[in-house]
Amino acid sequence: MTIQFAISEDDATPFYLRLADAIERAIVEGALKPGDKLPPQRDIAFDLKVTVGTIGRAYQIARERGLTTGEVGRGTYVRLAEAPEDKAPQQSFPSRSIADSIPSVRSEDVKLDSTSAPMVGQAAAVAAVFAAVLKDSSQKALDYVRGVPTTWLDAGAAWLATGGWAPEPGNVVPTLGVNAAIQGIIASATHPGDRIVFEELSYAAVARAATMIGRMPLTVAADEEGMLPEELDRCAARQHPRMIFLMPAVNNPTGRCMSLRRREEIVSVARRHNLLIVEDNIYGKITPSDIPPIASLAPERTFFVSGLSKSVAAGLRVGWAACPRGQSVRVTVAHNHLTGGRPYLNMEVAARLVLSGEAERIRQAVIAEIAARAALFDEIFAVETVGQARAVPYRWVSLPSPWTSPAFQLAARNHGIRIDGEDEYQSVRGDRSHHSVRIGISAVEERQTLATALQTLKGLIDSGSISYVSVA
The missing domain is CATH 3.90.1150.10 (Aspartate Aminotransferase, domain 1)
Structure with missing residues (x-):
C-alpha cells in the first residue's frame, strides 16, 4: 500500500514530529483507515531521504498518541476502534510563533x-468568612476532606442555576475550579484516543490539557452564534467524536452568545450521534440571560460547569459541575485523582458566601464595575457595546x-x-x-x-x- 503523507514545511519543528502529525491527519481525514498497514520504516525512510531512526521516532509518537499499534515482525497498523491495548497519553507540541x-x-x-473578577471591595467580606470557618471548624480546615457536606452541594446547585433551570444537588460535584471540573469530566467520560470537538475559536487550554491525557481535539467552523450544526453533523459522521465542548452563554474569546434555536440544533445533532456535551458557563454568571442552558435541553448528556473566578474572586479556586444522573461519582473520583482533592477551607468559604447571599452581592458589584470599564473601552475605541455584552x-x-x-x-x-x-x-x-x-x-x-x-x-x-x- 502506497501512502503519500502531507508533511508540513515547518523548519522550526523536527521532521519526526511533522511526520507524526501527517500520519495523524491521514487517519483523521480517512486516507488511512482502521486496520490499514503503514509502510515499512525502511521503505518510507528511503522515499523521504531520512534515516530509519527518524521514521522510527515518528511511528513511536503515533503509537503514543493512540493512533497505531504493532509488533516486531508484523509491522505497524492503524489502531482498530475496539482494540483493547492501552493507549499512552498524547504529547502536545505547541507551534511556535x-x-x-x-x-x-x-x-x-x-x-x-x-x-478575573475585578476588585470591588470583596476582600474584606471573603476574609471575614475565612476567619469564621477557621474559628468554627479549625480541625476540618486543616485536615483532608472526609466526606462532602450537603451545604457544598446546595451552594453549587444554587450558583449553577440559570435561565429557569437548576440542577439537583445530588448531581453536583464541587471542584477545584472550572478547569479542574472540565478535566475531571473528560477523564471520566472519555477514553484515550477519543476525539473532542471544539469551536474554531475557543478556550484552548481545555484542548491542550485533554491532549496530555490522550484525547484528540477537533475543531468545527462557527458563525456569529457559535458552532455550526451542519458542520458538527458532518464532523460527527466522518470522525466519530465522543464529546463537544461549548461556551454557549459567552464564547471565549469572541464574546458571542448562542441563541435558543442554535442550542436546540446542537442538541439534535448530539443526540443523533450520541455525543456528550460539556457546557462551560463561567462567563454566564456575569452576563445573565433568560435563554435556557443546553443542560436543560439535554440533561441526559450534558455536563454543566461554572465557578467563582469571573464573578466573585479567582483566588478561591472553587467551581461546580452538574452531571447527568449517575455520573457524579465517576467525575468526583476522576477530579480527585487529577487534582489531589478539594481543600475544605476554600470549599466551605465558597459555600457560605453563596448560601448567605454575599456572593450574589459581590457578583452584582462586579457586573457594575465591568460595565463602567466597558464604557471606558467604548469611549477610547470609539465603539458602542450594548446589552449583556457590556458585562463581558x-x-x-x-x-x-x-x-x-x-x-x-x-x-x-x-x-x-x-x-x-x-x-x-x-x-x-x-x-x-x-x-x-x-x-x-x-x-x-x-x-x-x-x-x-x-x-x-x-x-x-x-x-x-x-x-x-x-x-x-
Whole structure:
C-alpha cells in the first residue's frame, strides 16, 4: 500500500514530529483507515531521504498518541476502534510563533490578558468568612476532606442555576475550579484516543490539557452564534467524536452568545450521534440571560460547569459541575485523582458566601464595575457595546491591515501591556488567521491604569505596524 503523507514545511519543528502529525491527519481525514498497514520504516525512510531512526521516532509518537499499534515482525497498523491495548497519553507540541519571542512577565506589566473578577471591595467580606470557618471548624480546615457536606452541594446547585433551570444537588460535584471540573469530566467520560470537538475559536487550554491525557481535539467552523450544526453533523459522521465542548452563554474569546434555536440544533445533532456535551458557563454568571442552558435541553448528556473566578474572586479556586444522573461519582473520583482533592477551607468559604447571599452581592458589584470599564473601552475605541455584552470582561478586537495578531501582541508587550493573541484560542493548528486579539478589562486594579493602557493600544492600532516595526 502506497501512502503519500502531507508533511508540513515547518523548519522550526523536527521532521519526526511533522511526520507524526501527517500520519495523524491521514487517519483523521480517512486516507488511512482502521486496520490499514503503514509502510515499512525502511521503505518510507528511503522515499523521504531520512534515516530509519527518524521514521522510527515518528511511528513511536503515533503509537503514543493512540493512533497505531504493532509488533516486531508484523509491522505497524492503524489502531482498530475496539482494540483493547492501552493507549499512552498524547504529547502536545505547541507551534511556535512570533509571540514565543515575547519577553517574560515583568511585575510592572499591565495585565490585560486576564479576566478575573475585578476588585470591588470583596476582600474584606471573603476574609471575614475565612476567619469564621477557621474559628468554627479549625480541625476540618486543616485536615483532608472526609466526606462532602450537603451545604457544598446546595451552594453549587444554587450558583449553577440559570435561565429557569437548576440542577439537583445530588448531581453536583464541587471542584477545584472550572478547569479542574472540565478535566475531571473528560477523564471520566472519555477514553484515550477519543476525539473532542471544539469551536474554531475557543478556550484552548481545555484542548491542550485533554491532549496530555490522550484525547484528540477537533475543531468545527462557527458563525456569529457559535458552532455550526451542519458542520458538527458532518464532523460527527466522518470522525466519530465522543464529546463537544461549548461556551454557549459567552464564547471565549469572541464574546458571542448562542441563541435558543442554535442550542436546540446542537442538541439534535448530539443526540443523533450520541455525543456528550460539556457546557462551560463561567462567563454566564456575569452576563445573565433568560435563554435556557443546553443542560436543560439535554440533561441526559450534558455536563454543566461554572465557578467563582469571573464573578466573585479567582483566588478561591472553587467551581461546580452538574452531571447527568449517575455520573457524579465517576467525575468526583476522576477530579480527585487529577487534582489531589478539594481543600475544605476554600470549599466551605465558597459555600457560605453563596448560601448567605454575599456572593450574589459581590457578583452584582462586579457586573457594575465591568460595565463602567466597558464604557471606558467604548469611549477610547470609539465603539458602542450594548446589552449583556457590556458585562463581558474582555473585547475581541479585529486588527486592521497590515497588523497580525502575534506582531500586535509583541508590540503591546514592548509597551508594557500583556494581551492575548489568537493562538491562545486555537485548539488545533489551522490555516485560517483571524488577525484579532483579546483585550481583558477586568483584572487591572485601577480604572485609570486600564484607560492609559487602552489608549496606548488604540494608538498602536491607529499608527499601523509599519510605525511599530521601524522602532522595534
